[in-house]
Amino acid sequence: MAKNLLIVESPAKAKTIEGYLGKDFTVKSSYGHIRDLVKSEDAIDIANNFKQKYEVPADKKQVVSELKKLAKEAEMVWLASDEDREGEAISWHLFETLDLKDVSTKRIVFHEITKPAILKAIDTPRKIDYNLVNAQQARRVLDRLVGFELSPVLWKKVKPSLSAGRVQSVAVRLIVDREREINKFKSEASFKIVAIFGKGKETFKAELPERFPKQEDAEKFLQDCISADFDVKSLDTRPTKRSPAAPFTTSTLQQEASRKLGYSVARTMQVAQRLYESGYITYMRTDSVNLSELALNSAASEIVSAYGEKYHQQRRYKTKNASAQEAHEAIRPTYFNNHSIDGESAEKRLYELIWKRAIASQMSEAQFEKTTAKIGISTRSEDLAANGEVMKFDGFLKVYLESKDDEDEPQQDGENAILPPLTKGQRLALQEMSATERFSRPAARYTEASLVKKLEELGIGRPSTYAPTISTIQNRGYVVKEEREGKQRNFRVLTLKEGSIVKEEKTENTGAERGKLFPTDIGAVVNDFLVQYFKDIVDFNFTASVEKQFDEIAQGMKEWTAMLHDFYNPFHKEVENTIEKADKATGERELGIHPESGKKVSVRIGRFGPFVQVGESATEENEEKPLYASLRSGQSIETISLEEALELFKLPKVVGEYEGKVMKVAIGRFGPYISHNSAFVSLPKEIDPHDVTEEQAIELINLKRKKDAEKLIKSFDEDPDVKVLNGRWGPYIEFGKLNVKIPKDKDPLTLTYEECKALADATPKDAKKGRFGKAAAATKPAATKAPAKKKAAAKKK
Numbered sequence: 001m002a003k004n005l006l007i008v009e010s011p012a013k014a015k016t017i018e019g020y021l022g023k024d025f026t027v028k029s030s031y032g033h034i035r036d037l038v039k040s041e042d043a044i045d046i047a048n049n050f051k052q053k054y055e056v057p058a059d060k061k062q063v064v065s066e067l068k069k070l071a072k073e074a075e076m077v078w079l080a081s082d083e084d085r086e087g088e089a090i091s092w093h094l095f096e097t098l099d100l101k102d103v104s105t106k107r108i109v110f111h112e113i114t115k116p117a118i119l120k121a122i123d124t125p126r127k128i129d130y131n132l133v134n135a136q137q138a139r140r141v142l143d144r145l146v147g148f149e150l151s152p153v154l155w156k157k158v159k160p161s162l163s164a165g166r167v168q169s170v171a172v173r174l175i176v177d178r179e180r181e182i183n184k185f186k187s188e189a190s191f192k193i194v195a196i197f198g199k200g201k202e203t204f205k206a207e208l209p210e211r212f213p214k215q216e217d218a219e220k221f222l223q224d225c226i227s228a229d230f231d232v233k234s235l236d237t238r239p240t241k242r243s244p245a246a247p248f249t250t251s252t253l254q255q256e257a258s259r260k261l262g263y264s265v266a267r268t269m270q271v272a273q274r275l276y277e278s279g280y281i282t283y284m285r286t287d288s289v290n291l292s293e294l295a296l297n298s299a300a301s302e303i304v305s306a307y308g309e310k311y312h313q314q315r316r317y318k319t320k321n322a323s324a325q326e327a328h329e330a331i332r333p334t335y336f337n338n339h340s341i342d343g344e345s346a347e348k349r350l351y352e353l354i355w356k357r358a359i360a361s362q363m364s365e366a367q368f369e370k371t372t373a374k375i376g377i378s379t380r381s382e383d384l385a386a387n388g389e390v391m392k393f394d395g396f397l398k399v400y401l402e403s404k405d406d407e408d409e410p411q412q413d414g415e416n417a418i419l420p421p422l423t424k425g426q427r428l429a430l431q432e433m434s435a436t437e438r439f440s441r442p443a444a445r446y447t448e449a450s451l452v453k454k455l456e457e458l459g460i461g462r463p464s465t466y467a468p469t470i471s472t473i474q475n476r477g478y479v480v481k482e483e484r485e486g487k488q489r490n491f492r493v494l495t496l497k498e499g500s501i502v503k504e505e506k507t508e509n510t511g512a513e514r515g516k517l518f519p520t521d522i523g524a525v526v527n528d529f530l531v532q533y534f535k536d537i538v539d540f541n542f543t544a545s546v547e548k549q550f551d552e553i554a555q556g557m558k559e560w561t562a563m564l565h566d567f568y569n570p571f572h573k574e575v576e577n578t579i580e581k582a583d584k585a586t587g588e589r590e591l592g593i594h595p596e597s598g599k600k601v602s603v604r605i606g607r608f609g610p611f612v613q614v615g616e617s618a619t620e621e622n623e624e625k626p627l628y629a630s631l632r633s634g635q636s637i638e639t640i641s642l643e644e645a646l647e648l649f650k651l652p653k654v655v656g657e658y659e660g661k662v663m664k665v666a667i668g669r670f671g672p673y674i675s676h677n678s679a680f681v682s683l684p685k686e687i688d689p690h691d692v693t694e695e696q697a698i699e700l701i702n703l704k705r706k707k708d709a710e711k712l713i714k715s716f717d718e719d720p721d722v723k724v725l726n727g728r729w730g731p732y733i734e735f736g737k738l739n740v741k742i743p744k745d746k747d748p749l750t751l752t753y754e755e756c757k758a759l760a761d762a763t764p765k766d767a768k769k770g771r772f773g774k775a776a777a778a779t780k781p782a783a784t785k786a787p788a789k790k791k792a793a794a795k796k797k
Helices: 011-018 058-073 085-097 115-123 130-157 166-184 215-225 250-261 265-277 293-307 345-360 448-458 466-475 521-533 540-554 560-581 642-650 694-711 753-761 790-795
Strands: 004-008 025-029 076-079 105-107 189-197 204-207 230-242 366-377 383-393 430-439 479-484 487-497 500-510 513-519 589-593 600-606 609-614 627-630 653-658 661-668 671-676 679-682 712-715 722-727 730-735 738-741
Touching (some): 076 085, 085 130, 130 166, 130 540, 130 560, 166 448, 166 466, 166 521, 215 430, 215 500, 230 383, 250 448, 265 345, 265 448, 265 466, 293 345, 448 540, 513 521, 521 600, 521 609, 540 560, 589 642, 627 642, 653 694, 661 694, 694 712, 694 722
Parallel strands (some): 004 025, 004 076
Antiparallel strands (some): 366 383, 479 513, 487 500, 609 627, 653 661, 661 671, 712 722, 730 738
């Protein structure tokens, strides 16, 4: 048996490290966390200074058992989990769960999986850093308390099965606030003047810096330019330079991988994790932009070798974030001479991005010569401006150019890649001039990457929390990431050419969105409820201050349980007051009066989602039931109009005939469907029931018939309700309301009616439709309760 047991978090990392160490080391994986807080209400003993109760989940018991056995046999146990707070907590959990001893346990950290880094870590071991452990414990406990106490409030006051969280609720608020900002935005039109001067290849563009709010003013400007002379009023040529961006942090990697590769935040982290565990890159959860001396020297050597001495310029970047304590280096390749790697396409592309960014950060500035020409107009007081830029030395641009978010300003029409030779006083020939109507734009909706950027700017969350936060708010239905089609919009163009002005009206597509984050109606209602009753939880400054306190705990500057008491006591009082006093939140909005019935039309959130209601709810005096209709995809209770709401009540509707029978589209208990000849065909999610065509309906009916024919193995004249069918998990018998399992020794094709009846009789009579005769209703998990320590806290009042 090896003298040393080294435990890491992942099997991939274990495999990589095992190759670097000799036969004296056994390297094993804990497969991430080996224990967690119990799911029951006694997980955290608030009255006993937030003492936690942990358990080893069923799927980790075998791992723990094996590690315990190996730890007892080893002379020394090396805890080598990741170098951040969560990694430190994993080492502590291993220490506690495996019953390790201080004298025979060492903690090592490294930010890259290379042989020198691993051997250096073994030469410089340390003990578990309990300040980091306490910071992670404080985060875990606080987030559990918030989730356990807030979620039941939402169940009672908004809708069952909802949940809330400290960081996720702030992220949802950002998206809701942005959506409302966009909805309130009133676009303003103005006319932009662009002129084209010169002839042939010597043409260039110039733009009027100001815009005209009215068409008459723009037309007057063009009119004045018909007889005008144009000359170069001034020329300004000056050198400019551009510097490369810093190496990647977690946040900037997620943003750039989204822009350049189209990766989601979660996918970026999954791929980066694989690259790290394979030894290709340094640790991928970091908010540091620093590079080690070894990295700086390696980058310099590679740049000089590949591009020449003039392309190298050493830079030492400093992290602006004062709390960047969790890691000591930016994300970079472990070996700069590896320009590319073997592996899956996603891994190759992300590695190449990381390599280019890190190399470019140590390369020379790109040098340009920028020329600005002011062009005078003899009949007007304004000047046109033309800009041109010539690259004199590419520098870092030889390797890498950082992308921009779509909310950044687009290039101006008056900017030219290069201007032709011009001299002051030179007379210019106008080729054409246009005045184009343009509209102001609202702030852009968040993408996953730009949301990460905003959270980082606000000091909310840390490198390890960005990806799970963004996944959580989507998984819980508060936010959706989707594409939305734009709308057609007319705009006016006036063009001056050859002494006359031509007016045109053109059409453009506006408002199309791709991969943007939209709040759902339930997300907006939950956000408003939290803003009203739990202001601190969704307050940006408060949430950022909590993060700072975690950092202070990690640095040994603050006692973690004191911090939790300061947070929990006022928070718990808010929970009690809200349960007692708050009204139920539905986001209800009155839209107007139905033009035919004169009844009130309103919209709100219900148990099964957002819906429109015509009429009042039934009472003893008024027994007439109201009408209900679900909202369509893309509609919101905040923006739907009365006209759009009334459209929803046009179902059921006839969409045509097929085989002499009417096809009707309707919405039932289980969603939208087509009815035809006493048969029902469910509509796929991507098809809006209001937009179904006759052709689509026929296609869906035929597809359903084909599937039904393939599903039926055998039927019986004795009873048409008894069938042998092909199911998702293989053949089975449908015997009235029972689904009956077919024994392995029986051939479905040769089953007789009597055999089917015998098998059905042997099936429990209380078993309804479900897989192989099992009860269809799955056993519900026990409801999660808020910690029972509320009573203890109350006694302290």
